[in-house]
Amino acid sequence: xxxxAISRLLxxxxxxxxxxxxxxxxxxxxxxxxxxxxxxxxxWRLLAHVATPVAPGKILFETxxxxxDTFTPHPVFPGAKGDSPCNPSGxxxxxxxxxxxxxxxxxxxxxxxxxxxxxxxxxxxxPDGSEEVRRNQTTFDYIVCNQLFTKAGLRSFYNAGxxxxxxxxxxxxxxxxxPADEVxxxxxxxxxxxDGKKYALTAMHIISKVLPNWTWATFEHENNPxxxxxxxxxxxxxxxxxxxxxxxxxxxxxxxxxxxxALKAMLSSxxxxxxxxxxxxxxxxxxxxxxxxxxxxxxNSVTEAGFADTSSCITCHARAAVNAKGIMTTPAGFVDPPIxxxxxxPSRSCSPNGAPDPNWFWTNPGKLDQAAVAMQTDFIxxxxxxxxxx
Numbered sequence: 550x551x552x553x554a555i556s557r558l559l560x561x562x563x564x565x566x567x568x569x570x571x572x573x574x575x576x577x578x579x580x581x582x583x584x585x586x587x588x589x590x591x592x593w594r595l596l597a598h599v600a601t602p603v604a605p606g607k608i609l610f611e612t613x614x615x616x617x618d619t620f621t622p623h624p625v626f627p628g629a630k631g632d633s634p635c636n637p638s639g640x641x642x643x644x645x646x647x648x649x650x651x652x653x654x655x656x657x658x659x660x661x662x663x664x665x666x667x668x669x670x671x672x673x674x675x676p677d678g679s680e681e682v683r684r685n686q687t688t689f690d691y692i693v694c695n696q697l698f699t700k701a702g703l704r705s706f707y708n709a710g711x712x713x714x715x716x717x718x719x720x721x722x723x724x725x726x727x728p729a730d731e732v733x734x735x736x737x738x739x740x741x742x743x744d745g746k747k748y749a750l751t752a753m754h755i756i757s758k759v760l761p762n763w764t765w766a767t768f769e770h771e772n773n774p775x776x777x778x779x780x781x782x783x784x785x786x787x788x789x790x791x792x793x794x795x796x797x798x799x800x801x802x803x804x805x806x807x808x809x810x811a812l813k814a815m816l817s818s819x820x821x822x823x824x825x826x827x828x829x830x831x832x833x834x835x836x837x838x839x840x841x842x843x844x845x846x847x848x849n850s851v852t853e854a855g856f857a858d859t860s861s862c863i864t865c866h867a868r869a870a871v872n873a874k875g876i877m878t879t880p881a882g883f884v885d886p887p888i889x890x891x892x893x894x895p896s897r898s899c900s901p902n903g904a905p906d907p908n909w910f911w912t913n914p915g916k917l918d919q920a921a922v923a924m925q926t927d928f929i930x931x932x933x934x935x936x937x938x939x
Contacts, residue, residue, distance in 0.1 A: 588833035592766030612650035635694035654743035700875030719758035752851035765834035787812030844903030861902035877933035
Protein backbone atom coordinates (compact mmCIF):
# COMPACT_ATOMS: atom_id res chain seq x y z
CA UNK A 550 0.00 0.00 0.00
CA UNK A 551 1.51 3.35 -1.03
CA UNK A 552 1.63 6.52 1.06
CA UNK A 553 -1.34 8.09 -0.71
CA ALA A 554 -3.51 5.04 -0.09
CA ILE A 555 -2.46 4.92 3.57
CA SER A 556 -3.28 8.62 3.97
CA ARG A 557 -6.71 8.09 2.45
CA LEU A 558 -7.34 5.11 4.73
CA LEU A 559 -6.32 7.07 7.82
CA UNK A 560 -8.53 9.97 6.78
CA UNK A 561 -11.47 7.63 6.33
CA UNK A 562 -10.92 6.03 9.74
CA UNK A 563 -10.56 9.43 11.39
CA UNK A 564 -13.76 10.68 9.79
CA UNK A 565 -15.61 7.61 11.08
CA UNK A 566 -14.20 7.85 14.61
CA UNK A 567 -14.79 11.58 14.93
CA UNK A 568 -18.23 11.60 13.33
CA UNK A 569 -20.81 12.00 16.08
CA UNK A 570 -23.44 9.27 16.38
CA UNK A 571 -27.00 9.92 15.24
CA UNK A 572 -29.84 11.06 17.49
CA UNK A 573 -32.99 9.00 16.88
CA UNK A 574 -32.13 8.46 13.23
CA UNK A 575 -31.62 12.18 12.61
CA UNK A 576 -28.26 13.73 11.86
CA UNK A 577 -26.42 14.62 15.05
CA UNK A 578 -26.72 18.43 15.34
CA UNK A 579 -23.54 19.10 17.35
CA UNK A 580 -20.24 17.59 18.40
CA UNK A 581 -17.94 18.06 21.40
CA UNK A 582 -15.80 20.69 19.68
CA UNK A 583 -18.83 22.86 18.94
CA UNK A 584 -20.24 22.31 22.43
CA UNK A 585 -17.04 23.43 24.14
CA UNK A 586 -16.18 26.38 21.92
CA UNK A 587 -19.61 27.68 20.87
CA UNK A 588 -22.07 26.56 23.54
CA UNK A 589 -24.83 29.00 22.56
CA UNK A 590 -24.78 27.81 18.96
CA UNK A 591 -24.90 24.27 20.34
CA UNK A 592 -28.00 25.17 22.37
CA TRP A 593 -29.84 26.53 19.34
CA ARG A 594 -28.89 23.57 17.16
CA LEU A 595 -30.21 21.23 19.83
CA LEU A 596 -33.46 23.19 19.95
CA ALA A 597 -33.75 23.01 16.17
CA HIS A 598 -33.26 19.26 16.49
CA VAL A 599 -35.83 18.59 19.22
CA ALA A 600 -38.41 20.95 17.65
CA THR A 601 -38.28 19.31 14.21
CA PRO A 602 -41.83 18.54 12.98
CA VAL A 603 -42.15 14.75 12.67
CA ALA A 604 -45.77 13.77 13.28
CA PRO A 605 -49.14 15.48 12.74
CA GLY A 606 -49.29 18.34 15.21
CA LYS A 607 -46.20 17.14 17.07
CA ILE A 608 -42.47 17.82 17.09
CA LEU A 609 -39.60 15.42 17.71
CA PHE A 610 -39.24 15.57 21.49
CA GLU A 611 -42.99 14.91 21.91
CA THR A 612 -42.43 11.49 20.31
CA UNK A 613 -39.79 10.62 22.90
CA UNK A 614 -40.42 8.60 26.04
CA UNK A 615 -42.01 10.36 28.99
CA UNK A 616 -41.46 9.45 32.63
CA UNK A 617 -44.75 7.55 32.41
CA ASP A 618 -43.39 5.55 29.46
CA THR A 619 -40.10 4.82 31.23
CA PHE A 620 -40.71 4.15 34.92
CA THR A 621 -43.27 1.38 34.63
CA PRO A 622 -43.05 -2.43 34.96
CA HIS A 623 -43.00 -2.88 31.17
CA PRO A 624 -41.42 0.20 29.55
CA VAL A 625 -41.81 0.56 25.78
CA PHE A 626 -40.54 3.46 23.70
CA PRO A 627 -43.43 5.19 21.85
CA GLY A 628 -44.02 3.53 18.48
CA ALA A 629 -41.33 0.86 19.00
CA LYS A 630 -41.84 -2.51 17.30
CA GLY A 631 -39.84 -5.65 16.89
CA ASP A 632 -37.19 -7.19 19.13
CA SER A 633 -35.99 -5.71 22.39
CA PRO A 634 -32.88 -3.52 22.04
CA CYS A 635 -31.33 -5.30 25.06
CA ASN A 636 -29.33 -8.52 25.14
CA PRO A 637 -29.47 -10.89 28.16
CA SER A 638 -26.46 -9.19 29.80
CA GLY A 639 -28.22 -5.83 29.72
CA UNK A 640 -26.21 -4.22 26.96
CA UNK A 641 -27.95 -2.13 24.31
CA UNK A 642 -27.44 -4.05 21.08
CA UNK A 643 -29.60 -1.97 18.77
CA UNK A 644 -32.51 0.43 18.90
CA UNK A 645 -36.01 -0.93 18.46
CA UNK A 646 -37.46 -0.12 15.06
CA UNK A 647 -39.73 2.91 14.87
CA UNK A 648 -41.33 3.10 11.44
CA UNK A 649 -43.26 6.28 12.21
CA UNK A 650 -42.69 8.59 15.18
CA UNK A 651 -45.60 8.38 17.60
CA UNK A 652 -46.40 10.83 20.35
CA UNK A 653 -47.34 9.18 23.62
CA UNK A 654 -49.92 11.03 25.74
CA UNK A 655 -48.75 14.36 27.13
CA UNK A 656 -49.29 14.04 30.88
CA UNK A 657 -48.48 17.25 32.73
CA UNK A 658 -47.47 17.08 36.37
CA UNK A 659 -46.79 19.63 39.09
CA UNK A 660 -43.22 20.84 38.49
CA UNK A 661 -40.87 18.61 40.43
CA UNK A 662 -38.88 21.51 41.83
CA UNK A 663 -41.99 23.38 42.94
CA UNK A 664 -43.24 20.62 45.20
CA UNK A 665 -40.45 20.76 47.83
CA UNK A 666 -39.48 24.41 47.25
CA UNK A 667 -40.13 27.07 49.86
CA UNK A 668 -41.37 29.59 47.33
CA UNK A 669 -44.31 31.32 45.80
CA UNK A 670 -45.56 29.72 42.60
CA UNK A 671 -44.51 31.49 39.44
CA UNK A 672 -47.31 33.14 37.47
CA UNK A 673 -46.46 30.96 34.47
CA UNK A 674 -46.85 27.71 36.45
CA UNK A 675 -50.27 26.08 36.62
CA PRO A 676 -51.24 24.58 40.00
CA ASP A 677 -52.96 21.79 38.08
CA GLY A 678 -49.74 20.58 36.46
CA SER A 679 -47.61 22.09 33.77
CA GLU A 680 -44.39 20.09 33.38
CA GLU A 681 -43.20 17.05 31.47
CA VAL A 682 -39.86 15.32 30.96
CA ARG A 683 -39.01 13.34 27.83
CA ARG A 684 -35.90 11.42 26.77
CA ASN A 685 -34.73 10.18 23.40
CA GLN A 686 -34.37 6.54 22.47
CA THR A 687 -30.65 6.43 23.30
CA THR A 688 -31.39 7.56 26.86
CA PHE A 689 -34.46 5.33 27.19
CA ASP A 690 -32.65 2.20 25.98
CA TYR A 691 -29.74 2.72 28.38
CA ILE A 692 -32.15 3.06 31.33
CA VAL A 693 -34.28 0.08 30.33
CA CYS A 694 -31.56 -2.33 29.25
CA ASN A 695 -29.66 -1.70 32.47
CA GLN A 696 -32.80 -1.98 34.62
CA LEU A 697 -32.21 1.54 35.93
CA PHE A 698 -35.95 2.14 35.99
CA THR A 699 -36.04 -0.12 39.07
CA LYS A 700 -34.53 0.23 42.53
CA ALA A 701 -33.26 -3.34 42.18
CA GLY A 702 -31.29 -2.35 39.09
CA LEU A 703 -29.85 0.65 40.90
CA ARG A 704 -28.80 -1.57 43.80
CA SER A 705 -27.08 -3.89 41.34
CA PHE A 706 -25.03 -1.02 39.91
CA TYR A 707 -24.25 0.29 43.39
CA ASN A 708 -23.11 -3.06 44.78
CA ALA A 709 -20.92 -3.71 41.74
CA GLY A 710 -19.29 -0.29 42.01
CA UNK A 711 -20.39 0.29 38.42
CA UNK A 712 -20.90 3.95 37.47
CA UNK A 713 -24.00 5.00 35.57
CA UNK A 714 -22.75 6.61 32.37
CA UNK A 715 -25.03 7.37 29.44
CA UNK A 716 -23.67 7.09 25.89
CA UNK A 717 -22.97 10.05 23.66
CA UNK A 718 -26.24 10.81 21.91
CA UNK A 719 -28.36 10.73 25.07
CA UNK A 720 -30.74 13.70 25.44
CA UNK A 721 -33.51 14.85 27.74
CA UNK A 722 -35.98 17.71 27.49
CA UNK A 723 -38.00 19.27 30.30
CA UNK A 724 -40.84 21.59 29.31
CA UNK A 725 -43.40 23.78 31.05
CA UNK A 726 -46.84 24.64 29.66
CA UNK A 727 -49.87 26.81 30.39
CA PRO A 728 -53.43 26.48 29.02
CA ALA A 729 -53.36 27.98 25.53
CA ASP A 730 -56.34 30.21 26.23
CA GLU A 731 -54.34 32.08 28.90
CA VAL A 732 -51.91 33.57 26.35
CA UNK A 733 -51.86 34.88 22.80
CA UNK A 734 -51.35 31.39 21.46
CA UNK A 735 -50.44 32.60 17.96
CA UNK A 736 -47.00 33.47 19.36
CA UNK A 737 -46.50 30.13 21.15
CA UNK A 738 -45.89 26.53 20.22
CA UNK A 739 -49.20 24.86 21.14
CA UNK A 740 -49.82 21.15 21.68
CA UNK A 741 -52.65 18.97 22.92
CA UNK A 742 -52.26 17.04 26.18
CA UNK A 743 -53.83 13.82 27.40
CA ASP A 744 -56.76 15.73 28.90
CA GLY A 745 -57.78 16.89 25.42
CA LYS A 746 -56.90 20.50 26.20
CA LYS A 747 -54.40 22.61 24.31
CA TYR A 748 -51.35 24.01 26.08
CA ALA A 749 -48.79 26.65 25.17
CA LEU A 750 -45.07 26.09 25.75
CA THR A 751 -43.51 28.66 28.08
CA ALA A 752 -40.14 27.16 29.01
CA MET A 753 -37.74 24.42 27.98
CA HIS A 754 -34.56 22.82 29.31
CA ILE A 755 -32.45 20.73 26.90
CA ILE A 756 -29.56 18.54 28.03
CA SER A 757 -27.26 16.48 25.85
CA LYS A 758 -24.48 13.97 26.60
CA VAL A 759 -22.26 15.48 23.91
CA LEU A 760 -19.89 16.24 26.81
CA PRO A 761 -19.19 13.96 29.81
CA ASN A 762 -21.03 16.33 32.19
CA TRP A 763 -23.72 17.02 29.57
CA THR A 764 -24.56 20.33 27.91
CA TRP A 765 -27.24 22.51 29.50
CA ALA A 766 -29.49 25.03 27.78
CA THR A 767 -32.61 26.82 28.95
CA PHE A 768 -35.12 28.67 26.76
CA GLU A 769 -38.04 30.90 27.69
CA HIS A 770 -40.85 32.51 25.79
CA GLU A 771 -40.16 36.20 25.27
CA ASN A 772 -43.32 37.15 27.21
CA ASN A 773 -42.28 35.43 30.44
CA PRO A 774 -42.05 38.13 33.12
CA UNK A 775 -38.68 38.15 34.85
CA UNK A 776 -37.02 35.82 32.34
CA UNK A 777 -33.65 37.58 32.65
CA UNK A 778 -33.89 38.35 36.38
CA UNK A 779 -30.84 37.87 38.63
CA UNK A 780 -28.37 36.53 36.03
CA UNK A 781 -29.35 38.37 32.86
CA UNK A 782 -29.81 36.61 29.52
CA UNK A 783 -26.90 35.56 27.35
CA UNK A 784 -26.94 34.39 23.73
CA UNK A 785 -23.74 34.92 21.76
CA UNK A 786 -25.08 33.08 18.71
CA UNK A 787 -28.65 33.95 17.84
CA UNK A 788 -29.63 37.20 19.58
CA UNK A 789 -29.16 40.64 18.08
CA UNK A 790 -28.37 41.81 21.62
CA UNK A 791 -26.09 39.11 23.02
CA UNK A 792 -26.19 40.15 26.69
CA UNK A 793 -29.23 41.55 28.48
CA UNK A 794 -28.73 42.84 32.01
CA UNK A 795 -31.14 41.86 34.75
CA UNK A 796 -33.77 44.41 35.75
CA UNK A 797 -33.47 45.95 39.19
CA UNK A 798 -37.20 45.37 39.70
CA UNK A 799 -38.16 41.69 39.50
CA UNK A 800 -40.91 39.99 37.48
CA UNK A 801 -41.14 42.64 34.77
CA UNK A 802 -41.27 41.94 31.08
CA UNK A 803 -38.08 42.26 29.03
CA UNK A 804 -37.86 43.46 25.47
CA UNK A 805 -38.30 40.93 22.68
CA UNK A 806 -35.16 38.91 22.00
CA UNK A 807 -34.72 39.80 18.33
CA UNK A 808 -32.97 37.11 16.30
CA UNK A 809 -30.14 37.62 13.84
CA UNK A 810 -30.21 36.39 10.24
CA ALA A 811 -27.92 33.43 10.93
CA LEU A 812 -30.27 31.95 13.51
CA LYS A 813 -33.37 32.65 11.41
CA ALA A 814 -31.77 30.85 8.48
CA MET A 815 -30.79 27.90 10.66
CA LEU A 816 -34.28 27.50 12.13
CA SER A 817 -35.87 27.83 8.69
CA SER A 818 -33.54 25.24 7.14
CA UNK A 819 -34.50 22.83 9.94
CA UNK A 820 -38.16 23.23 8.96
CA UNK A 821 -39.22 25.00 12.15
CA UNK A 822 -42.24 27.25 12.31
CA UNK A 823 -41.55 31.01 12.71
CA UNK A 824 -43.24 30.73 16.13
CA UNK A 825 -39.88 29.53 17.52
CA UNK A 826 -38.47 33.01 16.95
CA UNK A 827 -40.55 34.04 19.98
CA UNK A 828 -38.41 31.84 22.22
CA UNK A 829 -35.23 33.16 23.79
CA UNK A 830 -32.08 31.40 24.90
CA UNK A 831 -31.51 32.51 28.49
CA UNK A 832 -28.12 30.83 28.66
CA UNK A 833 -25.93 27.78 28.18
CA UNK A 834 -23.79 25.89 30.69
CA UNK A 835 -21.00 23.36 30.20
CA UNK A 836 -18.99 23.61 33.43
CA UNK A 837 -19.46 24.09 37.15
CA UNK A 838 -17.12 27.08 37.41
CA UNK A 839 -15.44 29.67 35.21
CA UNK A 840 -11.74 29.58 34.36
CA UNK A 841 -11.15 31.79 37.42
CA UNK A 842 -13.10 29.54 39.76
CA UNK A 843 -16.36 31.49 40.00
CA UNK A 844 -19.57 29.41 40.10
CA UNK A 845 -21.57 29.40 36.88
CA UNK A 846 -25.32 29.98 37.08
CA UNK A 847 -28.21 28.92 34.90
CA UNK A 848 -31.87 28.90 35.84
CA ASN A 849 -35.27 29.36 34.25
CA SER A 850 -37.82 31.81 35.64
CA VAL A 851 -40.50 29.12 35.27
CA THR A 852 -38.78 25.82 36.04
CA GLU A 853 -36.65 27.30 38.82
CA ALA A 854 -39.22 29.81 40.04
CA GLY A 855 -38.27 31.06 43.48
CA PHE A 856 -34.61 30.07 43.41
CA ALA A 857 -33.38 31.26 40.01
CA ASP A 858 -31.01 33.61 41.86
CA THR A 859 -28.88 30.64 43.01
CA SER A 860 -29.73 28.08 40.34
CA SER A 861 -27.05 26.08 38.56
CA CYS A 862 -28.51 23.32 36.39
CA ILE A 863 -25.28 21.35 36.15
CA THR A 864 -24.56 21.46 39.90
CA CYS A 865 -28.10 20.61 40.93
CA HIS A 866 -28.21 17.64 38.57
CA ALA A 867 -24.78 16.48 39.71
CA ARG A 868 -26.43 15.85 43.07
CA ALA A 869 -28.92 13.37 41.58
CA ALA A 870 -27.95 10.17 43.40
CA VAL A 871 -29.17 7.07 45.22
CA ASN A 872 -27.94 5.19 48.24
CA ALA A 873 -27.14 1.49 48.59
CA LYS A 874 -30.89 0.72 48.71
CA GLY A 875 -31.54 2.48 45.41
CA ILE A 876 -33.33 5.36 47.14
CA MET A 877 -32.60 8.97 46.24
CA THR A 878 -30.39 10.73 48.76
CA THR A 879 -32.05 14.16 48.57
CA PRO A 880 -35.56 15.09 47.40
CA ALA A 881 -34.57 18.00 45.15
CA GLY A 882 -30.92 18.85 45.66
CA PHE A 883 -31.57 22.07 47.58
CA VAL A 884 -29.05 23.40 50.09
CA ASP A 885 -30.81 22.66 53.37
CA PRO A 886 -30.17 24.20 55.80
CA PRO A 887 -29.14 27.24 53.72
CA ILE A 888 -25.45 28.14 53.69
CA UNK A 889 -24.96 31.94 53.86
CA UNK A 890 -22.15 31.92 51.30
CA UNK A 891 -24.43 30.26 48.73
CA UNK A 892 -27.87 31.43 49.81
CA UNK A 893 -28.39 35.20 49.99
CA UNK A 894 -32.02 34.79 51.09
CA PRO A 895 -32.27 32.00 53.72
CA SER A 896 -36.07 32.20 53.73
CA ARG A 897 -36.23 30.90 50.16
CA SER A 898 -35.10 27.66 48.58
CA CYS A 899 -31.46 27.65 47.55
CA SER A 900 -29.79 25.68 44.78
CA PRO A 901 -26.22 24.43 45.08
CA ASN A 902 -23.86 26.00 42.59
CA GLY A 903 -20.21 25.74 41.73
CA ALA A 904 -18.26 22.48 42.06
CA PRO A 905 -20.11 19.51 43.58
CA ASP A 906 -19.49 18.80 47.27
CA PRO A 907 -17.70 15.43 47.58
CA ASN A 908 -19.44 14.93 50.93
CA TRP A 909 -22.64 14.31 48.95
CA PHE A 910 -21.13 11.02 47.80
CA TRP A 911 -18.36 10.03 50.22
CA THR A 912 -17.43 9.80 53.85
CA ASN A 913 -13.95 11.17 54.51
CA PRO A 914 -13.52 12.24 50.86
CA GLY A 915 -9.92 12.31 49.72
CA LYS A 916 -8.73 10.25 52.69
CA LEU A 917 -7.40 6.71 52.61
CA ASP A 918 -10.53 5.49 54.33
CA GLN A 919 -13.03 7.28 52.10
CA ALA A 920 -16.16 5.24 51.46
CA ALA A 921 -19.07 5.71 49.06
CA VAL A 922 -22.43 6.66 50.54
CA ALA A 923 -24.19 7.60 47.30
CA MET A 924 -24.05 6.77 43.59
CA GLN A 925 -24.64 9.48 41.01
CA THR A 926 -27.32 8.77 38.41
CA ASP A 927 -25.30 10.62 35.76
CA PHE A 928 -27.14 13.93 36.23
CA ILE A 929 -30.58 12.37 35.61
CA UNK A 930 -32.97 13.21 38.44
CA UNK A 931 -35.80 11.11 37.02
CA UNK A 932 -33.91 7.89 37.75
CA UNK A 933 -33.38 8.79 41.39
CA UNK A 934 -36.95 10.07 41.80
CA UNK A 935 -39.06 7.59 39.87
CA UNK A 936 -37.29 4.19 39.89
CA UNK A 937 -39.99 1.63 40.71
CA UNK A 938 -40.07 -1.30 43.13
CA UNK A 939 -38.76 -1.84 46.62
